[in-house]
Amino acid sequence: MSLGPSLDQRFLQSVFVAIERRHRLKSMLLVNAHSLFDRIYQPERAARVAVVYEQREITYEELRAATVRAAEALHALGVREGDRVALLLNDSPEFIASFVGVISIGAIAVPINMALRKDDQLFILKDC
Secondary structure (H helix, E strand, O other), X not given: OOOOOOHHHHHHHHHHXXXXXXXXXXXXXXXXXXXXXXXXXXXXXXXXXXXXXXXXXXXXXXXXXXXHHHHHHHHHOOOOOOOEEEEOOOOOHHHHHXXXXXXXXXXXXXXXXXXXOHHHHHHHHHHO
C-alpha cells in the first residue's frame, strides 16, 4: 500500500518549486527594471523636460545620460545583480538617475531619508 511520495521526494519537490519561483521572480524583476528604464526614457521624449530642479530644466535625454553614467559607474565598482546600494541623496535629478541606474543593473536601491538622524541612517546602512 503506497502512501504517496516519500518525505524526501516531497522535500525535493518543494525545493525545486521554490528555486523555480525564485528564478521566475528574478527574471521578472530584471525585465521590469529594464522595461522601467525603457518606459521612462522613450526616444520620443528625449527633448522634453523631465524634471525642473532649482530653476534648471533637465530633459529626458540628459536624465537618461546621467542614469547610464550612474549604472556604468556602479558596475565598474563591482555592483552586481542582487547587491544592495544605499542612496543617501536629496530629492534631485541625481537621485532619480542613481535610483533608476541601480535597478537597471539588477541591484536593489535602498533610499535613505536625509532627514533621519545620523544614528538612524547608520542603522539602515548596517541592515541593508
